[in-house]
Structures are given as structure tokens and as C-alpha cells.
Amino acid sequence: MKRVTNRIIKKIFSQEGTTAAGVSKFTFPRYDLKVRIDDIILDPDLALTSWVAFSQLQNHSMMMGDLVLLEDEVDPVMSSLFESGIEVTGLHNHLLHELPRIMYLHIKGEGDPIKLAQSVRSALALTSTPFKAKQQPQSKINWSLIENILGQKGSHKDNVLQLSFPRTTIISEDGHQLSPAMGISHSINFQSVGEKVAATGDFVLLANEVNPVANILKKNNIAVTAIHNHMLTEMPRLFFMHFWAVDEPEHIAHTLRSALDLAK
Numbered sequence: 001m002k003r004v005t006n007r008i009i010k011k012i013f014s015q016e017g018t019t020a021a022g023v024s025k026f027t028f029p030r031y032d033l034k035v036r037i038d039d040i041i042l043d044p045d046l047a048l049t050s051w052v053a054f055s056q057l058q059n060h061s062m063m064m065g066d067l068v069l070l071e072d073e074v075d076p077v078m079s080s081l082f083e084s085g086i087e088v089t090g091l092h093n094h095l096l097h098e099l100p101r102i103m104y105l106h107i108k109g110e111g112d113p114i115k116l117a118q119s120v121r122s123a124l125a126l127t128s129t130p131f132k133a134k135q136q137p138q139s140k141i142n143w144s145l146i147e148n149i150l151g152q153k154g155s156h157k158d159n160v161l162q163l164s165f166p167r168t169t170i171i172s173e174d175g176h177q178l179s180p181a182m183g184i185s186h187s188i189n190f191q192s193v194g195e196k197v198a199a200t201g202d203f204v205l206l207a208n209e210v211n212p213v214a215n216i217l218k219k220n221n222i223a224v225t226a227i228h229n230h231m232l233t234e235m236p237r238l239f240f241m242h243f244w245a246v247d248e249p250e251h252i253a254h255t256l257r258s259a260l261d262l263a264k
Helices: 003-013 071-083 113-124 144-150 207-219 249-261
Strands: 018-020 023-029 049-057 060-070 087-092 102-111 155-157 160-166 185-193 196-205 223-228 239-247
Touching: 003 023, 003 113, 049 113, 060 071, 060 113, 071 087, 071 102, 071 113, 087 223, 102 113, 144 160, 144 249, 185 249, 196 207, 196 249, 207 223, 207 239, 207 249, 239 249
Parallel strands: none
Antiparallel strands: 018 023, 023 049, 049 060, 060 102, 087 102, 155 160, 160 185, 185 196, 196 239, 223 239
């Protein structure tokens, strides 16, 4: 996007965001929520962060995103998005047994990026989502064991490790090749839980990869919590498999590495 446009969008979202490979991305962790699974309180950076990303397409932009919502926020947010001409491409769970219940609303829009950003801002304003980014301290946890097993350095945020693994497969939407930053990379996050870790995220899979990946996760006591679509017209067709585990970090990391090897 043009610098002036990007500056305006940063002002709309009250944050700097990040830019990589021509994609500008803005994230909104739900620090306003206290969500737990069993006795684990989920860090917003683990699994409770809304995001939107913008990619330039000739004389306009494509926007994709994923909004983290409470159940009673879904209807007003969806209505607001529809009024602005933004498409809803998915609505579902990513987790199981979380309290309160969280829904994930996937969206897509094309057009003037400033208008798209204003529309998302208006929709999120109907929720208690914080807009100003909260400064996260650098993690004091040594994540090197997991990073070495998975073969990649991640982002360290307090007690959370975030990793992203782009696919080599070329993915297009409406004839436009998508950057991995538009939500089509394998995403794996870890949260320190005493001597163990909680892990969640999603694998971006082709149809023939779904069952082999699910099988290896299940055999190693990693729960498959959802299998569904996030987009409507992508080519080739993609399936997003979400998972949850609480275990020794080495065991989880080796299992996820095996799963990644099946979905390159």
C-alpha cells in the first residue's frame, strides 16, 4: 500500500502494525477477556487475537482477517460488516471446552483499503476489543528446545512462543496469488504452563493431507478441535485443522514437526 494510505490505516487502528512481503497486518489481542480451558487461563497471544491484513492489488486492496468474538458479539459484528460490503467467509470454533465460549469470524473485502479499515474498526467497536496495543515484555523463557525441534525461530511474547510456517504450495484467491501473511501459513503457538506447555494453532492442509495429519496428532494425544474452511474461493481448496495439547514440550514439538513434514 502507499505510505500515506498505510499511515491513515495505522491511525484508524491506533497501532503501527507490521509489514512483510507487501502485506500490512494489524492484530488485536483480546486482553479484555479471561478465557480458560480447565485450569489454564489462555494468554491472548496464544489463541485470542483478532487480525486483519491488507495486500495491494493493482489499484485497490484485498483485506482478509479473523475476528475473535464472544457469542453475543457475533450478530452485531456480522451485521455491521455486511452493511459495509465486507464478506463473511467462515464462522466457527477453533478451540473446545473454553469458557466463555469463543467464536472466530473470518472476513474478506476488496476495494479502498481506508474504507475497509474503517469498516472493520466500526465493527470491532461494537465489542470490547482493545485497540491500543499492549506492550508485551520479552519472554524470559528459554524456548530453544522447541525451536530447535521445529527448525525455526519464533516470536517471544511474555510466556508465549509464536511460530509460522509458510507452505510451498502457491495459493490464489479470485485469481490473485496470496502471500502467506494473509492467513495461509501453518500457525503454532505455545504457552508456558508450569513444567509443561499448552499448544494450539492450525495447519493449512490440502484435502489429501487432512486425515494423515489428524491421525498423527491423535496418536500422540494432541486433540483435533476443528477442521473447516476459512475462505470461499481459494485454489487449491484448503482445510484448516486446529489442535490443542497440554504436555511435555519435547513430545508436543516432535509430534507437530512430524505433522508439518506431511504438509509442505
